[in-house]
Amino acid sequence: MVSLTLDAHQDESRRAQREADRWLIAGTILMGTLVLGPVGLPVFCRGVYLLRRAQQVGLSVRPMMVTLIGYVVILDAAINSIGWGLDVFANHALITRTIFTAWGNLMDGGYFWHYNELWIGGAGAPGEKAWIIVCIVVVFPMRIAAAIGLLQMKRWGHQWTIVTCWFGVISWMGYILNMTMYADVRYAGVALPVIGWWLYNIFYITPFLAIPYLHTVNREIFSD
Amino acid sequence: MNEQDRRRRRALIAFQIFIYGALLAMFLIQLQMLMVKDW
Numbered sequence: 487m488v489s490l491t492l493d494a495h496q497d498e499s500r501r502a503q504r505e506a507d508r509w510l511i512a513g514t515i516l517m518g519t520l521v522l523g524p525v526g527l528p529v530f531c532r533g534v535y536l537l538r539r540a541q542q543v544g545l546s547v548r549p550m551m552v553t554l555i556g557y558v559v560i561l562d563a564a565i566n567s568i569g570w571g572l573d574v575f576a577n578h579a580l581i582t583r584t585i586f587t588a589w590g591n592l593m594d595g596g597y598f599w600h601y602n603e604l605w606i607g608g609a610g611a612p613g614e615k616a617w618i619i620v621c622i623v624v625v626f627p628m629r630i631a632a633a634i635g636l637l638q639m640k641r642w643g644h645q646w647t648i649v650t651c652w653f654g655v656i657s658w659m660g661y662i663l664n665m666t667m668y669a670d671v672r673y674a675g676v677a678l679p680v681i682g683w684w685l686y687n688i689f690y691i692t693p694f695l696a697i698p699y700l701h702t703v704n705r706e707i708f709s710d
Numbered sequence: 711m712n713e714q715d716r717r718r719r720r721a722l723i724a725f726q727i728f729i730y731g732a733l734l735a736m737f738l739i740q741l742q743m744l745m746v747k748d749w
Contacts, residue, residue, distance in 0.1 A: 655729060662736045669740045674749045680740045694729050698722045702715075 509533030654693025
């Protein structure tokens with residue numbers, strides 16, 4: 487690397503970044519479909535490996551923490567959009583009626599009792615539909631757009647990822663407060679009440695995890 | 711680290727304690743409800 491000129495170093499860095507991003511984007515798209523998650527994970531991991539190797543040989547590539555936050559935000563929003571999108575727009579499809587009510591029967595009665603009995607269909611738990619719609623129509627698209635800007639190392643991407651991470655705080659707190667208010671009704675008769683739901687959903691806390699990093703990172707690394 | 715950074719870090723730690731505390735509180739409320747009355 488020492489023998490490279492500045493221009494050659496920049497070209498090589500850009501090439502390495504693009505190569506790693508190809509794997510990272512393909513892996514995220516595959517995992518974002520939910521069902522192809524096991525296929526997407528190794529593809530994504532190869533992208534992380536390529537990025538790490540480029541960093542180790544001294545190329546100027548995107549910091550690992552920015553990369554992970556950006557792609558995890560996109561993945562989280564995509565997975566939830568697919569699941570909840572099916573609940574809103576395809577709630578009478580056989581696959582939705584089978585998988586959602588089975589899952590609901592296992593750990594969240596909000597997706598079992600009175601499923602498809604509201605005029606809009608899908609989950610019938612009090613307040614659930616409002617959170618679903620505000621998340622898939624407002625929160626998740628904005629989070630994906632912001633994360634793309636963050637991955638491009640743009641100043642607006644950094645700022646809007648911060649803003650939408652705070653959206654995440656509001657939506658998570660609101661959602662959990664809502665379900666806790668009638669938890670005895672919502673969990674009634676399911677196989678794994680309370681513990682099952684928390685074990686499954688604790689992994690969606692990424693909005694909170696990213697906030698300290700985003701507020702303390704040197705913002706000069708993001709360009710206008 | 712200057713004074714502003716120190717204050718920012720303190721605020722972020724307080725926020726983290728608050729937000730995870732709130733989540734834990736909701737979990738414990740649900741658990742308590744479950745134990746009081748078997749569903």
